[in-house]
Amino acid sequence: MEEESSKQFSCDICKFKANYEYYGSKPSFVKSLVLLEEAYLMRDPFTSDAGLIILGAHCSTCKKCVCLTGECSLFYTKRFCMECVYSNINEFPLEIQEEIRKKQKG
Template sequence: MEFKKEPQPQGTFECELCGLTAPYSYYGQKPPNAYSAALLEESYVMKDPFTSDKDKFLILGAQCSLCHKCVCVGTDCSLFYSKRFCLPCVTLHIQEFPLEIKQDLEKKTHSKSQPSKKRDSRDSKNP
């Protein structure tokens, strides 16, 4: 009788941009127990801690294909467009990306620079 062990942590993943840290159990394109999944990039992967299903996993991050920094998959740190790119490299090479990527990046930087000005309706009556 053969049974599979739980993947043990191999090390600690750390995003070089935001500082996110998490233990990873696999690095590569074919996570263990994920028979039908093949990732498009070499990724840091951990077993999904929110489920008992051993076939479920979370992708933590990967290396930027330009500068090779280790970055998480968070939208504030990187994007995947045929390869993983950190946002600083996207900004530096923005002219080489499609218009949709440029527009998304502009929206993101514009929304971060504009503070939210939601006001309560009572505020307008009392200055």
């Protein structure tokens, strides 16, 4: 038996941790799926067939490992951690800037 407990995803921002099964964009256990980014993936334990949970990915700018919640990262053509989003907010289109500003208030 292989020891799989070492494959652990950990978000650099919120410190969320979970074991992942695969890192990449073409998971072999979901045949028809090609992701837009390389991500940490695990099979959904609550569905018997091709259920998939994306745990997180790397920020395209600073390479931080971030989970996919709105507090930690944003996908706009590429994955960005929220720290990079805030420091480059003017690079994003207006509707995205508005969404981010709404989030910041809360």
